[in-house]
Amino acid sequence: MEPVPGDATPAVPRPRDVQAEVHLPHSPVSADPDGVRLEPRRTGHRLLDFAVAGSAILISLISLGVAIHLGQVQQRLVAANSWPFLQFASSYNIEDGKQVVSIGISNDGAGAAILKSLVVRYQGKVIRGYVELLQACCGLRQGVTKTDVGENIGVGQESSLIGVLRAREKVTMLKLVRTSSNLEFWQRFSAARGALTFQACYCSIVGDCWTSDLRTLDPAPVKSCHKNPSDYLELGAGLDGDWKLPVVESH
Secondary structure (H helix, E strand, O other): OOOOOOOOOOOOOOOOOOOOOOOOOOOOEEEEOOEEEEOOOOOOOHHHHHHHHHHHHHHHHHHHHHHHHHHHHHHHHHHHHOOOOEEEEEEEEEEOOEEEEEEEEEEOOOOOEEEEEEEEEEOOEEEOOHHHHHHHHHOOOOOOOHHHHHHHOOEEEEOOOOEEEOOOOEEEEEEEEOOOOOHHHHHHHHHHHHHEEEEEEEEOOOOOEEEEOOOOOOOEEEOOOOOOOOOOOOOOOOOOOOOOOOOOOOO
16 A cells, blocks of 8 residues: 555555355254255253243143033033923913913923923823823823814823924923813822922934923933833824824723
8 A cells, every 4th residue: 555645644545345254044944865954943951941941832732621611612612502401391271261271391401402302201101192191180081082182171281292392491291271161180280290200312413412390400421312112192082194193091
């Protein structure tokens, strides 16, 4: 470098441009004869690497546990929202100025009930229809006709019970209207309500099933429900469509 005339300050050589050394981050990739594999990034400290890996595993396990718990909670919520609860229903009312006694089944649960089996007994005897019930409890004669059932006896309504009951729905098994000609018969039926027992099996729409006597607050869970040969089946006066009525021995 040549000195500049008249300048007492010594010349300072201009440094060359120096490019800073750049260290590229280590890529967590390893190659061997079997191929290229991704590897976890390491800090270079063995204990620290183990701590990071252990923390990641712990967080994953906690997340899995939370997901399983939320799934179980959701499952219970679905079951609760579809939970049916069947009970025997008996009532006394005044309809159109006439005294009416009725018996049936009510669904007091939050969801629909699929009633698959129902055995009705009066004083321990299986009853398969309301005519049998009236013959067993109240002295209904044998060989009654359609007119006898509707007009002389005072039957106001009867239904087949096996099937689907919506939430808060009541199905009437038998309704008897008091008339001037059936007072004693009507009183016998009213008193017989307390001697009825039930054996029911029903399921929810999500497949949970229970057995119940329709009086308990704690139905027993079961895996499934099946028809019973003694199921209460009668709809109207008979299942054959020609109003043939069952004949049983009167008490």
